[in-house]
Amino acid sequence: MGYTLKRCGAWCGIIFGIALVAFACAWVPILSNLILSGAKEGAQLTQANDKTWKNIPGAYDINIANEHYFFHCLNPDAVTYRGDKP
Numbered sequence: 001m002g003y004t005l006k007r008c009g010a011w012c013g014i015i016f017g018i019a020l021v022a023f024a025c026a027w028v029p030i031l032s033n034l035i036l037s038g039a040k041e042g043a044q045l046t047q048a049n050d051k052t053w054k055n056i057p058g059a060y061d062i063n064i065a066n067e068h069y070f071f072h073c074l075n076p077d078a079v080t081y082r083g084d085k086p
Helices: 002-043 050-054 076-082
Strands: none
Touching: none
16 A cells, blocks of 8 residues: 555656646746736837826936937047057
8 A cells, every 4th residue: 555655646746747847838938928918018108008108207307318429430440459549
């Protein structure tokens, strides 16, 4: 009786392990798709979330400033690799 119980426990452990591995492998793409679809829905500007997007930055009174500098460098490799002046 003890041998049969051990054998049954071993088979149950193997089946449970296989099921756990299958669940773990299937869970990653399912969770990834759920997160991606939620992000796409939340990022789209629709009439339902128009007020939310118009209030950004909201009550935090944040000023967003960008500064862009453009240069025309005739010797980019020498500047990058040897430290020469442009």
